[in-house]
Amino acid sequence: MYTETSTHILLTGGQGKTSSRIAQLLHGQGYLIRRAGRSISKPGNEQVGEHAPFDWFDDSNHDDLLQDVHAVYLVAPASMHPEEVMIPFIRRALDASVRRFVLLSSASIPENGPVFGPVHRYLREHAPEWAVLRPSYFMQNLTDARHGHGQSLRQSGHLYTAAGDGKIGFVDADDIAAVGFHALTDKEPHNRELIITGPESLTYDDVAGVIRSVTGLNAKHIRVTPEQLTERHKAAGLPESYAEYLAGMDVRIRLEGMEDQVTDTVLRVTGREPRSLEQFILEHRHGFHLINQEVR
Structure with a gap:
């Protein structure tokens, strides 16, 4: 204490x-x-x-x-x-x-x-x-109804991105918080940047596949243009410039692989392995079952 x-x-x-x-x-x-x-x-x-x-x-x-x-x-x-x-x-x-x-x-x-x-x-x-x-991108975005992915999963069972086959090191917010706790409280300051990812890098097609296999929800990744994604972000209430920027990040994920990385930060800082997307969805499968009932 x-x-x-x-x-x-x-x-x-x-x-x-x-x-x-x-x-x-x-x-x-x-x-x-x-x-x-x-x-x-x-x-x-x-x-x-x-x-x-x-x-x-x-x-x-x-x-x-x-x-x-x-x-x-x-x-x-x-x-x-x-x-x-x-x-x-x-x-x-x-x-x-x-x-x-x-x-x-x-x-x-x-x-x-x-x-x-x-x-x-x-x-x-x-x-x-x-x-x-x-x-990297929060796993909670898939379960939070206030986020675009969580909302679209509830409405249609689909994930809409302009990321194509680009990969992302999706990470659980619990793991981010654990690193943040140490950064705030460790006796010796970190005085550095800490890139935080989950244990694997996945495409949105992979994500939809994990959701299907774990929950039975017929999740699909729908590929949209950056312009279409910008409009979706704006409809969710984001300012136009920020909506365009976020859509552009999807393009960079697709073309430059800027989120295609896996680090040992969670293990190194907290002493435990980061949670995988499969583990996360398994732990939140009840919410996905409710989504399944809504979109049928």
């Missing part, structure tokens, strides 16, 4: 896929948590730590959020230029004597890339202690 300090770890994106899981891990080890986000926990959902309202684009309470904080987990807003609000926030945190920062980025986006890249670079150049998590 952690008992050395009364200061908090601030988790932005407090109800998100990784922040919520990191919160549970931190709480289990006795850390004080401040979960910051625009959404609040729904009635009946377990809430650990204190919750504070937070909006990247409204800095009126940012100084208050950073009081008595020694580490921050950074989850960017859905924007092509999150550095415009994130770097000023990081400066405030540094002025408030926060020492450690962990950024959630993407395996697709290096330090010299767009979106998260400028924030990645700023942390490396200015933060005393830092880590950048660069996970």
Whole structure:
């Protein structure tokens, strides 16, 4: 149990896929948590730590959020230029004597890339202690009804991508959170980027095949054009520039293989093997059986 300090770890994106899981891990080890986000926990959902309202684009309470904080987990807003609000926030945190920062980025986006890249670079150049998590695509996207894949599986049993035969090292958010927990709490700072993948690299055809074999759902991968995928993202509420960028990432997966990699990060950092997609779907098969009933 952690008992050395009364200061908090601030988790932005407090109800998100990784922040919520990191919160549970931190709480289990006795850390004080401040979960910051625009959404609040729904009635009946377990809430650990204190919750504070937070909006990247409204800095009126940012100084208050950073009081008595020694580490921050950074989850960017859905924007092509999150550095415009994130770097000023990081400066405030540094002025408030926060020492450690962990950024959630993407395996697709290096330090010299767009979106998260400028924030990645700023942390490396200015933060005393830092880590950048660069996970591959989340397995939870297949089960989350708010995500395009989870939604389309519920509506039709299909996965729509412009990725073709490109491969991806799909990773469980639990494994990402476990790495994030260590990056936030290990005595020695990581001071590096951490590319996080599952144990294998798969095409979307492979993914549909695993879903079929494990659940009986007649899942199919439907190949669409980047333009069609952009329209799907926009229909889901994403800004046009961000929707176009995400569709373009599918093209790069297909043409450049930019997500076709497998790393040992989960094992090296946490001491356990990452969960495979088959294991993940097997553990969530009840949800897929419900989908099967909906799309028949």
